[in-house]
Amino acid sequence: MALSALVAGGAVAAGGGGHKGKPANPGIEGKVNALLGKMTTDEKLEQLQLEADWQINDSEAAKGVGGVFSLTDPQKINHFQHVAVEQSRLHIPILFAFDTIHGFRTIFPIPLGEASSFDPDVATADDTYAARETAATGLKQIYSPMVDISHEPRWGRISEGAGEDPYLGSVIAAARVQAAQGSDYSAMDKVVTSPKHFAAYGQPEGGREYNTTDMSVQRLWNLYLPPFKAAVDAGADTAMCSFNAINGVAGCGNPETETEILKKQWGMDGFIESDYTAVNELINHGVAADGADAARVALNAGTDMEMVSTNYVDSGKQLLADHLVSMKRIDDAVRRILRVKFRAGLFDQPYVDWQAADSKQLLPDAVAAARKAAGRSMVLLKNNGGTLPLDPTKSVAVIGPLGDNQHDMLGPWWGTGRDQDAVTVFDGIKAQDPNTTFTPGCEILDKDPPDPPNDECGSDAGFPAAVAAAQAAQQVVLALGETRGESGEAESRSDIDLPGKQQELIDMIKATGKPFVVVLFNGRPLTLTKVDAAAPAILEAWFGGVQAGNAVADVLFGAVNPGGKLPVTFPRSVGQVPIYYNHEPTGRPCDPTFKWNSRYRDIPTCAPLYPFGFGLSYTTFAISNLTLSSQTMPSHGSVTATVDVKNTGTRSGDEVVQLYIHDPVATISQPVRRLRGFQRVTLAPGETKTVTFTLDRSDVGFYDNSGKFVVEPGAIDVYAGDSSEATLKQSFTVTP
Ligand code: BGC
Numbered sequence: 001m002a003l004s005a006l007v008a009g010g011a012v013a014a015g016g017g018g019h020k021g022k023p024a025n026p027g028i029e030g031k032v033n034a035l036l037g038k039m040t041t042d043e044k045l046e047q048l049q050l051e052a053d054w055q056i057n058d059s060e061a062a063k064g065v066g067g068v069f070s071l072t073d074p075q076k077i078n079h080f081q082h083v084a085v086e087q088s089r090l091h092i093p094i095l096f097a098f099d100t101i102h103g104f105r106t107i108f109p110i111p112l113g114e115a116s117s118f119d120p121d122v123a124t125a126d127d128t129y130a131a132r133e134t135a136a137t138g139l140k141q142i143y144s145p146m147v148d149i150s151h152e153p154r155w156g157r158i159s160e161g162a163g164e165d166p167y168l169g170s171v172i173a174a175a176r177v178q179a180a181q182g183s184d185y186s187a188m189d190k191v192v193t194s195p196k197h198f199a200a201y202g203q204p205e206g207g208r209e210y211n212t213t214d215m216s217v218q219r220l221w222n223l224y225l226p227p228f229k230a231a232v233d234a235g236a237d238t239a240m241c242s243f244n245a246i247n248g249v250a251g252c253g254n255p256e257t258e259t260e261i262l263k264k265q266w267g268m269d270g271f272i273e274s275d276y277t278a279v280n281e282l283i284n285h286g287v288a289a290d291g292a293d294a295a296r297v298a299l300n301a302g303t304d305m306e307m308v309s310t311n312y313v314d315s316g317k318q319l320l321a322d323h324l325v326s327m328k329r330i331d332d333a334v335r336r337i338l339r340v341k342f343r344a345g346l347f348d349q350p351y352v353d354w355q356a357a358d359s360k361q362l363l364p365d366a367v368a369a370a371r372k373a374a375g376r377s378m379v380l381l382k383n384n385g386g387t388l389p390l391d392p393t394k395s396v397a398v399i400g401p402l403g404d405n406q407h408d409m410l411g412p413w414w415g416t417g418r419d420q421d422a423v424t425v426f427d428g429i430k431a432q433d434p435n436t437t438f439t440p441g442c443e444i445l446d447k448d449p450p451d452p453p454n455d456e457c458g459s460d461a462g463f464p465a466a467v468a469a470a471q472a473a474q475q476v477v478l479a480l481g482e483t484r485g486e487s488g489e490a491e492s493r494s495d496i497d498l499p500g501k502q503q504e505l506i507d508m509i510k511a512t513g514k515p516f517v518v519v520l521f522n523g524r525p526l527t528l529t530k531v532d533a534a535a536p537a538i539l540e541a542w543f544g545g546v547q548a549g550n551a552v553a554d555v556l557f558g559a560v561n562p563g564g565k566l567p568v569t570f571p572r573s574v575g576q577v578p579i580y581y582n583h584e585p586t587g588r589p590c591d592p593t594f595k596w597n598s599r600y601r602d603i604p605t606c607a608p609l610y611p612f613g614f615g616l617s618y619t620t621f622a623i624s625n626l627t628l629s630s631q632t633m634p635s636h637g638s639v640t641a642t643v644d645v646k647n648t649g650t651r652s653g654d655e656v657v658q659l660y661i662h663d664p665v666a667t668i669s670q671p672v673r674r675l676r677g678f679q680r681v682t683l684a685p686g687e688t689k690t691v692t693f694t695l696d697r698s699d700v701g702f703y704d705n706s707g708k709f710v711v712e713p714g715a716i717d718v719y720a721g722d723s724s725e726a727t728l729k730q731s732f733t734v735t736p
Contacts, residue, residue, distance in 0.1 A: 001699065046065055068094050078351055098139045103370065104361070105417055106362050112160070115168060115172055116615070117563075117564050120172060124179040126179075129370075131182075136188075140185075142194065154494060193231065213245065214247060218668060238272070252275065273303070280311060282297050291309070291311040371550050379540040381538040390558075396435065397470050400505065403438050404426040409545065411523065411543030426438040428548070428554075429477060439462070444456055444457050458500045466509065480505070480506070507534055516536065520539065539552070558651075571608050576608065583672060584672070613722070614722075622645070622646045626642075628641055633700070633732055635734055640692060645688065648686075663714070
């Protein structure tokens with residue numbers, strides 16, 4: 001479905017310039033120009049500086065620094081804002097920013113988890129409350145949403161994004177931007193967003209953080225740019241350029257992506273900030289000789305604000321004198337920053353009511369939304385013999401290193417969340433079934449680098465106690481996974497099995513013969529082949545945030561029927577990586593039984609363990625009757641696909657109906673499937689609903705290897721079903 005249809009309902013940022021052909025706000029543009037006209041070169045360069053919490057002080061604030069990030073004490077924010085506004089010559093307020101990625105104080109599930117909900121309302125709820133809490137603290141910009149598409153489970157930051165699919169990623173990106181900014185981000189409970197990391201940061205070679213990326217033009221446009229475009233179309237007024245290089249061009253020194261695409265083609269008239277010291281790192285990239293040269297490359301490429309390193313302020317005047325950077329470019333960067341500050345209302349309302357900030361955090365409505373979001377984000381991967389839901393009248397043994405853990409439930413970007421805010425699995429289950437015990441089995445301590453046997457469930461000394469606890473209970477919940485420190489930035493893993501001896505713990509519990517479920521907390525797809533072989537039931541709970549334990553209990557006991565689907569492929573073995581559903585075909589498609597085909601000799605299938613879009617429920621569904629409104633679609637017309645979904649079980653539940661297309665004959669090979677529509681529906685037992693999707697040129701077209709969007713006449717296959725392995729099929733023909 002065309003994204004425009006999905007984002008059209010949401011208003012776009014108000015004030016000043018504006019995207020998608022929205023006229024500039026003459027009031028704001030006039031103010032920006034008047035202010036710019038009064039600024040000295042030094043004052044202009046100061047606006048281009050973005051300082052960390054450890055860099056800001058009174059003298060920096062009085063000089064008129066442009067932005068500050070990671071400061072979260074509202075009293076200090078208010079203090080520095082007073083200094084900037086009252087003591088700097090032109091009284092320009094500071095833009096305070098923060099990484100509000102999955103909540104500010106009320107921590108929601110990690111974004112990869114929220115994407116599993118296939119429900120943009122989950123992302124909307126997260127960003128609505130997150131913006132309220134962030135703005136109440138005096139922060140007006142968030143370095144979010146993180147919209148990097150990734151095929152790399154080894155990469156720790158896959159946890160921060162929406163997974164491997166550009167369509168799902170675009171829907172979620174737009175929802176987040178609209179929720180955080182509203183129709184006017186000067187509102188007291190709104191902030192300006194900064195989609196990141198521009199661009200293609202999600203595909204580092206080998207999955208190793210910050211590593212280089214070699215990227216075809218068609219992939220860049222078809223897979224990696226769409227969520228950024230969706231975010232900009234939804235009103236995102238700032239963006240962050242990335243650490244990595246694509247095709248030898250570093251993200252913060254890339255005129256093509258920054259100036260040509262983001263600013264000129266897409267019309268983003270706010271600013272681009274660099275990632276942390278990324279301007280200085282242009283020297284390490286081998287594209288700048290020294291700090292001044294790095295400033296030259298970054299400024300001329302389109303990076304407007306420099307985070308942490310200080311090459312712009314240090315060398316800007318010299319670069320101007322040497323005609324290596326123009327005043328026109330400096331003025332453009334300053335204008336963009338001032339424009340966002342005016343739109344954010346900072347000149348009218350620079351200060352925060354810091355004494356009230358605490359009263360806006362962790363409020364009951366936000367906490368309730370976090371619980372709901374966590375429940376909707378969980379994915380039931382296996383449920384043999386009706387192991388789940390558990391019976392709340394029977395005793396439960398919670399076992400495992402993450403079973404009574406608050407710290408890790410908050411995930412890798414915990415904002416200002418506190419461990420004591422989080423509900424553990426043990427507490428959540430006990431609240432619904434008082435006859436519950438907890439035994440850790442082993443410890444998972446998050447040492448970096450790992451320090452076995454003391455870390456990562458390295459010791460089996462606690463296993464006998466765990467076995468005894470299992471034997472004493474009627475049902476077992478095994479809470480396993482990674483620590484929050486094992487995912488996120490700079491946390492690449494070469495082995496994505498369950499860390500340490502957790503698999504042995506599963507095997508010991510299995511040997512007791514008690515019914516058990518493995519509940520997983522993790523920030524990436526893990527290789528679960530052995531877990532799947534041993535466990536009768538597996539629930540992917542991700543890192544669920546402050547309400548993780550309650551939400552797990554809701555799902556385990558059936559108050560919430562799981563309806564999430566995987567937003568990313570789970571491989572059988574790390575050797576299959578990268579493995580993703582929307583791959584191009586090969587001349588010799590996989591046939592594991594025949595040598596001269598695209599296959600691994602040591603894996604009996606080419607399939608992943610769990611495909612994209614997969615997830616079970618406590619009820620069953622039948623999807624049928626895929627019908628197209630027409631057998632042909634003029635290239636500027638549309639076709640409607642309808643499909644029926646029926647709850648064939650005995651419990652109410654959610655199914656995510658998914659629509660994929662494939663272009664079987666094109667000038668460049670097209671992915672075997674591409675998601676172009678999804679809808680999560682709730683159905684009572686026996687109930688049927690008809691779901692409708694509209695396809696148009698934005699769905700059937702693709703970007704070619706010159707970055708041009710083309711719609712080619714010919715057949716389009718349409719698939720509908722409950723995962724990327726959907727089998728219902730119809731076809732239509734695109735006519736010129
Ligand atoms: C990360 C960014 C983040 C920035 C500021 C960097 O290390 O890559 O995602 O926004 O730090 O905290």
